Amino acid sequence: MAKPTSYFPELKRDWWLKHSYFKKYMAREATVLPLVFFVACLLAGLYSLLQGMESWQGWLQFMQHPMVIALNALAFIASLFHAWTFFQLFPRVMPLRVAGRTLPPNLMVLGQWLGVVAVMVLATWIFLRGL
Amino acid sequence: MSNNTSDKMKRSDEPIWWGLFSAGGVCFAVFVPAAILFIALLIPAGIISTGAVSFERAQSMVFSLPGLIFIGVVICLPLFHAAHRIRHGLHDLKLGKERQNKIVTYGCAALISALALVGFVIGAL
Numbered sequence: 001m002a003k004p005t006s007y008f009p010e011l012k013r014d015w016w017l018k019h020s021y022f023k024k025y026m027a028r029e030a031t032v033l034p035l036v037f038f039v040a041c042l043l044a045g046l047y048s049l050l051q052g053m054e055s056w057q058g059w060l061q062f063m064q065h066p067m068v069i070a071l072n073a074l075a076f077i078a079s080l081f082h083a084w085t086f087f088q089l090f091p092r093v094m095p096l097r098v099a100g101r102t103l104p105p106n107l108m109v110l111g112q113w114l115g116v117v118a119v120m121v122l123a124t125w126i127f128l129r130g131l
Numbered sequence: 132m133s134n135n136t137s138d139k140m141k142r143s144d145e146p147i148w149w150g151l152f153s154a155g156g157v158c159f160a161v162f163v164p165a166a167i168l169f170i171a172l173l174i175p176a177g178i179i180s181t182g183a184v185s186f187e188r189a190q191s192m193v194f195s196l197p198g199l200i201f202i203g204v205v206i207c208l209p210l211f212h213a214a215h216r217i218r219h220g221l222h223d224l225k226l227g228k229e230r231q232n233k234i235v236t237y238g239c240a241a242l243i244s245a246l247a248l249v250g251f252v253i254g255a256l
Contacts, residue, residue, distance in 0.1 A: 011225070013224055013225050016223065026220070026223065029216050029217075029219065029220040029223070030220070031216075032159075032212065032213035032216045032217060033217075035159060035163065035209060035213055036210075036213050038163075038166075038167055038171060039205075039206055039209060039210060039213075039243070040243075041171065042166075042170070042205065042206055042247075043206065043243060043246060043247055043250070045170075046193065046202075046247060046250040046251070046254075047250055049186075049189055049190060049193060049254065050250060050253055050254050053186045056186045056189065057186075060174075060175075060181060060184065063170075063171060063174070063175040064175040064176075068171075068175070069171070069172065069175055069176065072167055072171035072172060072175075073172060075167050075171070076164060076167040076168060076171070076172060079159060079160070079163045079164045079167060080164055082156070082159055082160055083159075083160035083161070083164065086156050086157070086159075086160045087160065112160070112161070115161050116160070116161055116164055116165070119161055119162055119164075119165045120164070120165045120168065122165070123165040123166070123168070123169045124169075126192070127169055127174075127179055127183045127184075128179070128183065131180065131182060131183055
């Protein structure tokens with residue numbers, strides 16, 4: 001039987017290594033890997049909180065392990081990289097019009113970064129109040 | 132006239148996954164950086180005293196309405212975002228089969244989200 005032919009050339013597994021744009025795309029896809037690690041840490045923390053004081057202290061110590069801090073630092077950078085790419089999408093997907101004029105995309109990106117800062121300020125208040 | 136053709140057309144479930152991916156993407160960009168910075172970097176590094184997350188304080192913070200919102204925006208929604216990206220990443224790397232990847236990735240996201248919610252309910256009761 002003749003080999004079936006296709007108009008679409010077969011992609012190799014390393015296709016994305018051939019161009020910096022595709023590498024950036026795959027880097028963005030990979031930002032979720034350290035995120036999953038951080039979420040797993042949180043879930044462990046939640047269950048250690050259910051098991052009592054000693055277990056909770058153990059979790060706090062686990063979070064201080066240099067390897068865990070390093071992976072979470074990577075997760076922090078990945079979340080900011082994701083934010084940087086994600087915020088640029090919003091003005092394209094949903095352009096906002098105010099008083100008949102489209103808001104400049106840069107202003108919308110800035111607004112979203114202000115949101116990130118606002119959440120940081122809120123977190124500072126949550127963790128530091130009454131200390 | 133009956134709408135026979137639309138009855139026969141299979142409804143796509145993609146809008147659900149796409150919606151969860153988008154909502155999770157917003158949470159990952161807006162709420163997750165602060166969560167990592169405080170919980171996983173500043174407190175473990177000793178920059179913020181561990182008194183901020185003493186056992187009693189952590190319990191009252193987590194097992195409350197704000198705690199439930201935290202679980203939703205920092206655990207559940209970002210998990211579905213991650214599942215979507217992993218599913219498409221596997222496709223890009225030509226790993227696994229499409230249907231199977233979909234079940235495993237979204238299935239894991241749903242399972243871990245459920246575990247977090249069960250943990251919350253046990254603690255809040």
